[in-house]
Amino acid sequence: MPIATLAWHSLINRRFTAALTVIxxxxxxxxxxxxxxxxxxxxSSFSNTISGTDLIVGARSGPAxxxxxxxxxxxxxxxNMSWKSYLDLLENPKVxxxxxxxxxxxxxxxxxxGTTEGYFEHYRHARQKTLRLAQGRVFDDIYDAVLGSExxxxxxxxxxxQIILAHGASDVAFARHGDxxxxxxxxxxxxxxxxxxxxxxxxxxxxxxxxxxQYGAPLPGTAATAKxxxxxxxxxxxxxxxLLGLKSKVSTFQVQRFINEYPQEPLSAILPxxxxxxxxxxxxxxxxxxxxxxxxxxxxxxxxxxxxLMTGLNERRREMAILRSVGARPIHVFALIMGEAxxxxxxxxxxxxxxxxxxxxxxxxxxxxxxGISLVFGTPSITEAGLLASVILAGFLVGVIPSYRAYKMxxxxxxxxxx
Amino acid sequence: xxxxxxxxLIFRWKRGEATILSLDSVQIARGxxxxxxxxxxxxxxxxxxLLAGVTxxxxxSLQVLGKRLERLGSVERDHFRANHIGYIFQMxxxxxxxxxxxxxxxxxxxSRQRRDKAVRRSGTPEREAIRLLDHLDMAxxxxxxxxxxxxxxxxxxxVAAARALMGSPEIVIADEPxxxxxxxxxxxxxxxxxxECGESGATLVFVSHDESLQPLFDxxxxxxxxxxxxHSEMQAG
Numbered sequence: 001m002p003i004a005t006l007a008w009h010s011l012i013n014r015r016f017t018a019a020l021t022v023i024x025x026x027x028x029x030x031x032x033x034x035x036x037x038x039x040x041x042x043x044s045s046f047s048n049t050i051s052g053t054d055l056i057v058g059a060r061s062g063p064a065x066x067x068x069x070x071x072x073x074x075x076x077x078x079x080n081m082s083w084k085s086y087l088d089l090l091e092n093p094k095v096x097x098x099x100x101x102x103x104x105x106x107x108x109x110x111x112x113x114g115t116t117e118g119y120f121e122h123y124r125h126a127r128q129k130t131l132r133l134a135q136g137r138v139f140d141d142i143y144d145a146v147l148g149s150e151x152x153x154x155x156x157x158x159x160x161x162q163i164i165l166a167h168g169a170s171d172v173a174f175a176r177h178g179d180x181x182x183x184x185x186x187x188x189x190x191x192x193x194x195x196x197x198x199x200x201x202x203x204x205x206x207x208x209x210x211x212x213x214q215y216g217a218p219l220p221g222t223a224a225t226a227k228x229x230x231x232x233x234x235x236x237x238x239x240x241x242x243l244l245g246l247k248s249k250v251s252t253f254q255v256q257r258f259i260n261e262y263p264q265e266p267l268s269a270i271l272p273x274x275x276x277x278x279x280x281x282x283x284x285x286x287x288x289x290x291x292x293x294x295x296x297x298x299x300x301x302x303x304x305x306x307x308x309l310m311t312g313l314n315e316r317r318r319e320m321a322i323l324r325s326v327g328a329r330p331i332h333v334f335a336l337i338m339g340e341a342x343x344x345x346x347x348x349x350x351x352x353x354x355x356x357x358x359x360x361x362x363x364x365x366x367x368x369x370x371x372g373i374s375l376v377f378g379t380p381s382i383t384e385a386g387l388l389a390s391v392i393l394a395g396f397l398v399g400v401i402p403s404y405r406a407y408k409m410x411x412x413x414x415x416x417x418x419x
Numbered sequence: 420x421x422x423x424x425x426x427x428l429i430f431r432w433k434r435g436e437a438t439i440l441s442l443d444s445v446q447i448a449r450g451x452x453x454x455x456x457x458x459x460x461x462x463x464x465x466x467x468x469l470l471a472g473v474t475x476x477x478x479x480s481l482q483v484l485g486k487r488l489e490r491l492g493s494v495e496r497d498h499f500r501a502n503h504i505g506y507i508f509q510m511x512x513x514x515x516x517x518x519x520x521x522x523x524x525x526x527x528x529x530s531r532q533r534r535d536k537a538v539r540r541s542g543t544p545e546r547e548a549i550r551l552l553d554h555l556d557m558a559x560x561x562x563x564x565x566x567x568x569x570x571x572x573x574x575x576x577x578v579a580a581a582r583a584l585m586g587s588p589e590i591v592i593a594d595e596p597x598x599x600x601x602x603x604x605x606x607x608x609x610x611x612x613x614x615e616c617g618e619s620g621a622t623l624v625f626v627s628h629d630e631s632l633q634p635l636f637d638x639x640x641x642x643x644x645x646x647x648x649x650h651s652e653m654q655a656g
Contacts, residue, residue: 002528006517013516318511324473325508326582327501327529329494414473415506415594416464 003332006323007339014312018344021308025348028294028301029391030355033384035294037356039287040381041373045126047276049193050243052124054252056275057081057089057259058241060266064282067275070101070241072194073111077103080238085265089242092258094251097122099243102206102236105165105177110151112165112199114206114236120146122245125193126374135159136186142205142230146186150196157184163199165209177209180226192371204234244269298391302398305344309337309402313409320410334407341399349391353380420485422590422622423447423470428479429648430465440465441648442479445640449589452613452623454633457642463626466642467594470624471504472496484589501530505583505621509595512579513567519557522567523548523581526588533586540587551581555611572599573608580612587619595627602631609635 011018050056050071058066059079068074083100090098099122102114113119120131120138136159139146147157157163161184167175182201190196208229246255252271259269320333360377367373380388425445431438440462447453457463468474469481473496475489482488484503488496500506505526513522524544527534534544541547552558555577562570567578576596583591593612597605609625609632616623625636633639 006514006528009516009521319514322508322512322514322525324497325471325500325506326526327497329497332529414468415471415508416468 003335003339007336007343010319010336011340011343017308017312018340021305021344022348022351024301024304025345025391025395026352026355028298029349029352029388030359031297032291032294032387032391033353033380034356034359035290036384036387037375037381038373039291040383041375042287043280043284045192045371045373046280047273048126049276050123050125050272052122052128052245053243053272054246054249055244055256055259055269056241056272057244057267057269060268063268063270063275064279066241066268066270067272067279069103070243071272073103073113073198077240079266080240081242081267082238082265083236085262085267086239086242088262088264089244089259092255094246094248094255095244096247097245099123100203100236100239101241101243102203102238103240105167105206105209106170107151107163107165107199108155110148110155110197110199112201112206114201114203114239116203119200119243122243123195125191125195129191131191131195132189134187134189136184138186139200139202139205140185142202142208142234143180143182143226144185144202144205145182146188146200147184148188148196148198148200149190151199152184152187157187159184159187165199165201167210167213180205180209180229190369190371192373203236203239207234207236208232298394301348302394305341305348305395306398306401309341309399310405313337313402313406316406317409317413320406321413321415324410324413325415330407330410333410334403337403337406338396338399341403342396345392345395345399348395349388353388420449421446421482422449422451422484423624424480424482426480426482428469428476428481430462430469430474430476434477438648440469440476440646442466442645443647445645447622447624449622450617450620452616452637453625454636454639455624455626455642456628456630456633456639457626457646458628461642462646462648463628463642464594467592467624467626470590470592471506472500498530501526502532503589505585505588505591507576507579507583507591507593507596510572510575510599512582513570513575515566515568517567519552519563519565519567519570519578520545520548522578523551523585525582526585530586533588536586544585548581548585551584551615552578554615555581557581573601573604576600576608577611580608580615584615584619584621587621589621590624591616591621592624593626595629596625597627597629597632605629605632606635 056066056070058070059077059081061078065075069077086098086100089095097118099115099118103111105112117138123131134149145163162181163184164181165177167177182205188195211229211232246252256269259267323333357377360375364375364377367375425442428440428442429438430440455463469476470483472488480487480489486499491499527537527544537544537547541550549558557574557577567575570578597608600608612623
């Protein structure tokens with residue numbers, strides 16, 4: 001291959017512009033594959049925000065709404081469901097476990113979830129990962145609270161700190177349950193899910209702080225003290241939602257229909273996976289836009305290479321004529337430019353892929369601990385391989401333009417150079 | 420046998436356009452050193468393109484080393500040039516990103532035949548390059564290591580001559596190789612070419628409008644007179 005070594009020497013000679021071209025291709029590839037990898041992981045991490053739960057049950061509403069308030073703590077339930085219905089579900093022979101959830105209160109902007117110890121046992125995220133405590137223990141006493149990692153970090157809480165919950169989503173003085181503070185007994189590890197932004201307390205605790213409250217405000221004179229509340233039956237009358245685990249997944253639709261047609265109360269049961277996918281389709285547009293942008297960045301990178309090769313051509317007409325004089329065919333001239341384009345592209349793609357991994361080396365632990373997103377290191381997925389192949393193909397296609405021009409020029413010029 | 424034999428040759432870029440070259444009969448013997456003279460526009464570069472097999476005549480025959488070039492395809496003509504012709508340009512003969520030796524061995528990349536000849540003579544193309552450069556007084560260590568773009572014009576032309584002689588092609592074509600040299604260097608360069616061509620038995624076709632060099636050559640072909648197309652154009656103009 002006489003042309004390959006020539007192309008190599010020629011590139012070395014123009015190493016500065018060649019390096020710039022390689023860098024622009026490499027950066028665009030880093031971005032493209034990085035976005036694709038992130039996109040893939042956020043998608044799977046999103047659809048695994050809640051896993052292991054077969055059905056989510058709440059008062060009758062649409063699947064998206066139920067999912068939003070029960071899992072993402074966004075918005076509020078239009079209605080509660082009764083405790084009796086929960087007990088009914090628990091007794092259903094097809095049901096393996098049921099975790100009640102009660103939402104509505106907040107602590108300094110973070111939602112409070114009233115639930116049972118079962119929540120920590122059965123809630124799963126990111127492909128069957130359980131919630132793990134970074135410090136302390138699960139709540140035990142009425143006035144115990146377990147914080148999501150982000151809550152503890154943002155508000156700088158430690159084990160043993162006292163926190164005061166507020167009624168509703170807005171934390172204003174008159175709506176605070178100031179008489180019954182909770183103490184932090186546990187802090188969860190980051191999960192990259194809404195759990196990180198949640199304050200977890202027992203159902204009884206929520207019941208206790210609402211004793212004597214009506215229509216969103218305390219009734220004067222009827223409130224029980226924190227100590228008195230311990231003597232009272234704190235079984236809630238209503239809850240917001242229930243997470244259900246079934247003994248066999250085969251019965252999922254059967255149980256869903258049973259709940260949707262529950263005679264005592266209008267209820268809805270949704271399959272979290274399906275609802276999550278629906279929701280992702282809605283918000284996934286942003287993610288597609290991101291990919292589209294990075295595709296455009298690659299196109300810009302390719303234009304950079306095209307410009308670099310095209311501007312060089314006129315100066316190289318002399319070189320073409322010399323090559324022709326020693327016996328090079330016009331196709332050799334084509335191959336010379338093509339070789340350069342191909343080499344620049346391949347090197348750019350390799351460098352870009354390598355650069356991504358250098359970035360991943362640094363970013364992976366951070367992404368994992370902060371957002372619960374575990375980015376894949378190493379071998380490209382099939383889609384990524386497809387993207388890389390497309391970039392290489394695009395590079396060669398772009399290379400055809402200056403190569404063909406040089407080919408035509410060398411045909412017309414022959415051994416003379418009309419500049 | 421003749422090195423070059425031209426009969427009733429007519430060339431024009433496209434049918435319908437003016438004839439650029441029209442030659443009755445031109446013969447150049449093997450080993451001859453011919454001076455082709457003529458002012459610009461007399462068809463010199465066209466003749467060289469034809470001899471080098473870059474273009475083909477519209478009519479007539481163009482025989483080089485016994486091959487009818489006009490009957491060969493473009494790929495075969497490129498091969499023919501690679502194997503049998505060494506070419507020296509007026510100036511800027513060197514590929515800037517190659518070393519002096521790599522510039523000289525360049526024909527060996529495109530011609531197996533010339534590579535084999537170089538290897539037979541000196542063992543490797545690189546050693547043959549050094550041998551030729553040494554003959555042309557260019558094989559100094561301080562010159563060999565330098566980027567070719569830093570060489571003086573005269574030095575560059577000598578490297579170009581070494582390249583044209585690389586692998587002992589049968590024909591060396593020099594297109595105004597001395598026009599960028601000082602007057603006192605011109606003769607020395609031509610003498611050098613004579614010596615090297617004589618040693619390898621190459622036929623030298625030397626094109627120039629510098630008539631002062633003409634006495635050095637075996638023979639002169641005044642293209643202005645030989646080319647009927649240039650003649651008629653002159654009369655018309």
